[in-house]
Amino acid sequence: MTVVTVRRVTGRTAWALLAAFCLAFLVFEVVKYGGASPVSSVLFVLLPYATRFGGPAVVHDLAHRPWIPLAVLVGYSVSSLNWVPVFTAGLAWMTYVAVARVLGHGPRSARG
Template sequence: MTSPTLRGATRSSTSGPVRVAWALLGAFLLVWVVFEMIKHAGWVIPLGVLGFIAPDLSFFVGASGAHQHGQLPRGTVGPYNLVHRPIGPLLWMTVTALLADGPGDNAAPFTFGLAWLLHIAMDRALGYGLRTADGWQR
């Protein structure tokens, strides 16, 4: 077993082909998010940007506590892992699509979900995945 210091310095051990698949999904989602922002404008643009950065706001939840470089504090791990799972944005997009009264009615919240999923795909493509209970990369 490696020491926590060495473990924390590495990224996910996910295979290259899986990371390439995440990168391809990320490229597709990026094009889709930009398309939706240009098509609908208005509130779609800030919600799209917010959807992309919002998952990393989980770093501030429970951020106090002892931890090493590359390790999340224990109080941050749960919220971080929760918002970095693809099921969250997929459920969000499904619910917003089902609640819409008509085409384009849900563009802003739907784009928020797309951008959130884009964030997750790009994290996975770059080797950042979910964290263990003690805050290290899996």
């Protein structure tokens, strides 16, 4: 195996572990809180995917960056906001990004 192949396998393995963790945590939160959490979860799994079907590449690239859902998760965790659908939206978005990276999908543009 070449170094590039090892890096690719290692990277995809790390993304797969993150995806599994986020999915398990997402299911736990949705079952625990219910209400609007399932709605926000489904919405934020489908929303980044919908950017593939139109619009500029920069919107698609932003939707497939892990930093934005991570900022949502950290921001919710350190704030006094107490509305769980925001947190589950961030988890769903991070799960989508991680699964997309495992499957080899990512930013569309050359600079992304």
